[in-house]
Amino acid sequence: MSSNRTNGALLLxxxxxxxxxxxxxxxxxxxxxxxxxxxxxDENERLVFYTGSRLRGVVVVxxxxxxxxxxxxxxxxxxxxxxxxxxxxxxxxxxxxYQVNAVCHSHPFDDVPTPSGTDYELQRRLEAHGYTAVGMVxxxxxxxxxxxxxxxxxxxxxxxxxxxxxxxxxx
Ligand SMILES: [Zn+2]
Numbered sequence: 001m002s003s004n005r006t007n008g009a010l011l012l013x014x015x016x017x018x019x020x021x022x023x024x025x026x027x028x029x030x031x032x033x034x035x036x037x038x039x040x041x042d043e044n045e046r047l048v049f050y051t052g053s054r055l056r057g058v059v060v061v062x063x064x065x066x067x068x069x070x071x072x073x074x075x076x077x078x079x080x081x082x083x084x085x086x087x088x089x090x091x092x093x094x095x096x097x098y099q100v101n102a103v104c105h106s107h108p109f110d111d112v113p114t115p116s117g118t119d120y121e122l123q124r125r126l127e128a129h130g131y132t133a134v135g136m137v138x139x140x141x142x143x144x145x146x147x148x149x150x151x152x153x154x155x156x157x158x159x160x161x162x163x164x165x166x167x168x169x170x171x
Contacts, residue, residue, distance in 0.1 A: 031062055105137060
């Protein structure tokens, strides 16, 4: 990379000032399959958080954080995590230099999952507070990545999961 000096001011080349406006969420087939196994340990919906590395617009979904049982209410159709618990997890990560990279939950269905109005509302609130965590909703056969209005891309490493349309991967 080259730079020029003019009147003592350091001028960065255009490239050096490039902004990353669209985040790419990177994960792998081991992580997705492991997440699915964990989400479907029983018949009730479950929610977990993911963190991991971030580097120049790449957000890695790799480290799982499961809210303690005492802070969650899980039913066949719905999971609720105490907001205090969510705040505690956000603080825990923040104190260690991490961010929440994804919020994942399960739906008790077999076909390709679609986020509910509640799912989009949680996502809207996260984005409104400046969090860049992507939503991931699972069914027993697939996972869909989604957001409220945040633009993003997805890369899944590994060939043993099939891409099936708009940010959907068959597991
Ligand atoms: Zn849902």
